[in-house]
Amino acid sequence: MAYAALRSIAQILHQTLNHDHQYLILDEKQQIESLIEKLSSLHDFLENYSKKITQHLVGKIRDASHIAEDIIESCITDRIHSESASHEDGSLGKKSIRFDLIVNLIFGSLKPASRGHCHVVSVYNFIAIKARLLRESSELEIVSIVGTGGIGKTTLATQVYHDSFIVRHFDIRAWATVSHDYNLQEMLLSLLNSMGKLTREMHEMTSELLEECLYECLKCRRYLIVLDDVWDTKFWDDVKRLFQNDKSGSRIMMITRLENVAGYANSCTPPHRMRFLSDSESWILFCDKVFGNICCPPNLEEIGKKIVQHCQGLPLAIVLIGGLLSKATRTEHYWNYVAENVSSETNLTDEQYSKILSFSYKHLPYHLKWCFLYMGIFPEDYNIRVTKLVKLWVAEEIVKPVRSKSLDDVAEEYFLDLVERNLILIHEKQSNGKIKTCRIHDLVRDLCMREAQKEKFYHVTNRSLCGIQQVSSTHRVSIRRNTNTHNHKLLLSPQVQSLLNFDWEVPIPEMSNMRLLRVLHQQGMLEFPNEVAEWVKLRYLDCMSIHIPSSIYKLQNLQTIILRRDMGPLYLSLDIWKMPQLRHVLLEYVILPDPSSVGTEGDNSVFVLVNLQTLSLVMNFQCTEEVIKRIPNIKKLGIHYKDVEVGREYYCLNNLVRLRNLESLKWIDFGFSFSRNLSFPTSLKKLTLVEGSLSLEDMSIVGSLPNLQVLKLRRTAFFRRVWITNAREFLQLKYLLLENITLVRWRVDDTHFPNLERLVLKDCYKFGDFPFEIGEIPTLRSIELYECSGLVVILAKYMQGERRILRNDGLQIHIVNSRQWDFGANGP
The missing domain is CATH 3.40.50.300 (P-loop containing nucleotide triphosphate hydrolases)
Structure with a gap:
């Protein structure tokens, strides 16, 4: 019982005060008295509201109290033994009791999961x-x-x-x-x-x-x-x-x-x-996945509990069945069908309910099955970038076109559907809240591999096989990391359409006859073969290479090109404007040709790249009217100005405002003042500024963007060392990153940044002030401090303490590699 556990820990505390007080140090006596008072209030709460308190909560308090009791008794016992053995002054060499931990254990258990x-x-x-x-x-x-x-x-x-x-x-x-x-x-x-x-x-x-x-x-x-x-x-x-x-x-x-x-x-x-989960825990988990905050309808409760019992306490099986039912019709007839089939397919073997997992797969909508099986093409425990996954699905043509929606948007909807069904796990989120990377559970991945093998959906190279391995029965081939490469040669048939090599050390196989190739992902270096112009079906290319062969511009079906390289600028040919299917161009430090240029050879006509959504990273980007016309639907743009000796008028930067669909802009070395008639498109949601200088007027221009949700300032100098914000700025901003900036002070009011949720400071050792008013923003959920000064850390912690006193303790402070000064549990 929680009551007995609370009485027990209270007795231990009284015993310590009355008989073992000589072993206490610093302000532990006052902290014990405060804890006794808190425990008394909690005990009264349990007695007065016993009928309204669930056994689940009672168990949480009981377990937390037992552990807290062990912490106190162990610490005092260690001090008694230590003093007895050393005969030294009792106040020396003692570690303080973690009362902050004890309070967090007991009273933190009252918070809802x-x-x-x-x-x-x-x-x-x-x-x-x-x-x-x-x-x-x-x-x-x-x-x-x-x-x-x-x-x-x-x-x-x-x-x-x-x-x-x-x-x-x-x-x-x-x-x-x-x-x-x-x-x-x-x-x-x-x-x-x-x-x-x-x-x-x-x-x-x-x-x-x-x-x-x-x-x-x-x-x-x-x-x-x-x-x-x-x-x-x-x-x-x-x-x-x-x-x-x-x-x-x-x-x-x-x-x-x-x-x-x-x-x-x-x-x-x-x-x-x-x-394994108990019946009650299993039912709570099941209801959470199927209904969320809504209670289970009475007519489905008995059937639902039968379904849960067949999962026999395995959380993964419960969440997968729950994910299936969350998307299905909520009728007794369908739920009885699921209960009967789950029961008949349950088999307690070492595979751990693999048939229940198969049941979830079999009842996926047809358009999601291929997307789900595709997850198994990645290596075990691979962190899959969602943007990469979406591009691959589109290139593989496993996304069904929907009128008035882009293929990328449809693919993202497919992805979120699989997440809601608990078949894909969220691993990391972006600054704007979207999912950045994902992965799948090992057991789910095993299911993908088995079903893909049945369907001959893709072939995975055998790690242990030496000699010649011929692949001729599938259209997709995955080469995994750590593949045994000794005396190993992979022969691919001309029918292979997708080749994904995830091993840095494995060279690309012979590809001279692969004219049907649609997807090529090469983790390591790729030497383009002479026959690259024959890959007329190629839609997706991701590799590391020193150069781009001129013949690549003949690939009229190419949608995505990702080229990783550590060399100097890459000069693109004018032919880049003749590739109308391009959607995503991700190249490092490229020089984009002027489409109005007139060459001396061949046809110099250019097309409107109406499908182009991503273009990065362009060196000394000239935003002329001709360029604007060719990329009307660009959403993500990355530009870098280096060694420029002329003004922004030469680069026509005033035309940026005409990119009316632009949502994300990364600008490196912005050596131009914004405050002189330079405007950003109002569609901008994310802005990253790196290695430049800003005035207060520039910040006001940025702050006036009506849809800006994410702002990142990296290695940025401010003309003035004080940043003063205004109430009419940054109205939609949710994420703010300040990294290695020259600011010394920041003046802000609690009415500013009304939607800010996350604040990140990195390498801000010059930053000697932290405005308390930030802590009064009701939407703020986390402050992250990386390599910051000790003063900033102290002020941030103090601000967090003030919010707790006001019973608004939703703010989390994360400190990494910063200069912390330890003032004990009570702060400075």
Whole structure:
């Protein structure tokens, strides 16, 4: 019972005050008295409203109280033993009791669980893991989470990883997904990337150099490393040397399905074993996925509970069936049909309900089945960029055209439908709130692979096969990372239409006879064959290359071209204006030819690129009337001005306002003042300004954009060191990034930025002021501080404390690698 647990912890606190007070330090006596008062109020609340309190909530309070009691008793006991052994002054060498953690454990359990998590996890599982990570031990410790596939291990770890207490406690957090056939170099890159330390040069480094980079990032810092999906004990032998024990209280969280792997990494402490959901937990999860905030209709409740029972507590099975029913008709007849079929297809084997997962796939609308199967073409645990996925679906012609909608918009609707059905997991979001990257669960991916094999939808190269491997039975081929390349040659038939190579080291196979090729993705360097002009069906090209062959302009069906390179500017031919099917052109530092130029050879007529939506990154972009006419529907534009010696009139930048469909603009080295008759199109929703100078007048022009939701200022100088905003500016702004700017002060009123949700400061060591009025913006949900001054950190924390006093504690402060000054739990 929660009542007994609360009485027990209260008695422990009274015992400490009356008999063990000599072991208390600093202001712990006052904090204990305050906690006793809070517990008394909570006890009264439980007694007065017992009939309205669910058993679920009572259990949360009980479990949190038990763990809090253990924290207090363990700390006092350690002090007693330490003093007895050393006979030293009792006030020396003692660590303070984490009363902030205790209050968060008990009273944080009263907060309703946020929606949007894929699985229900026991609040006790969550609190127990959190307590083990935060316990008073300076030694490096490994905390393992073990459980079968689909039971919610990664979901639990994700919740803990993003918990506000965990974020504040650790200086650095990093996450890497390991998988079956792990690659040490890829894992190191993943860790550095999640820390925000990854640079382009690191992709070319050896594993040894990457290890040195990782060591420097972790040295003398309290870090939390998550190693997800570990399958082999050998992995720990390979990586344990990377994580030095600096006695700073660092932790490693290992997630695995195998008991022996968890025990091998940490034989001293038993792993946390995930359990299946109870009937009540399963029903809560099911209703959340099917109905959201609406209650289950009475006529469907009995049938729904039968469906849930057939899932036997496996969260993944529940959310997939829930996703299916959330889109289906809510009639007793259909629900009975699902209940009968789920029951007949349930088979408790090691595959863990694979037939239930198959049932979800079989009942997908036809137009979504191919999109879903396509997810299996990517490597295991691959973070899939949504924009890339949408472009591939369109190029593969598996998106059905809809009148008055672009193919990209239809593909995005397909994607969101699969997300709502819980078949695709959200991994990362963009600054504008849209989904940036996604992935699929391992069990769901296995389903994709099985069904794709039945349909001969694509072929995946066999990692272990040596010698010659001939592919002749499918139109799509996927070459995975870590493929065994020794004496291995891949022969492709002329019927192959899509080739996706995800291995940096595997060269492209012989392609001289592949005239039907539609999609080519090459992770590493691509040497264009002489026959490239024969790829007349090619719609999607993504590769790394030094140059573009002149014959590529003959590919009249090309929709997307993505070229990654580290060379100087790339001069495009005038023929680029003769490719009417182009939708997305993503090239690094290109020189765009003037369409009004008159050449000396051939036909110089140009077309209107009516389908072009993305164009980036253009060097010294000349926005002439001729260019504007050729790209009337451009949505995303990236431009870079470098070594310019003439004014903006030469580049016709006043014409930017005529790009009436432009939604996103990235402008690097903007060496021109905005305040002199330069206007942006009112359609602009996202603006990124890099390496330039701004006046207050310029900021007013930006602030007056009626639809601007995202503003990023990077390495930007302000003519004045003080930024004063006005009430009529930035009315729709939701995301603001200030990175390495020269501002010293910021003056803002609480009526400004009325829709701001997220504020990010990076490398702002000159920024010596943080306006308290920002904290009074009711929509603000998070402030992120990366490499900021200690004063900014203190002011931000103080502001957060003020909001808590006013019982408006929805604001989260995330601090990464900033200069923090520790003033204890009560702040400065």
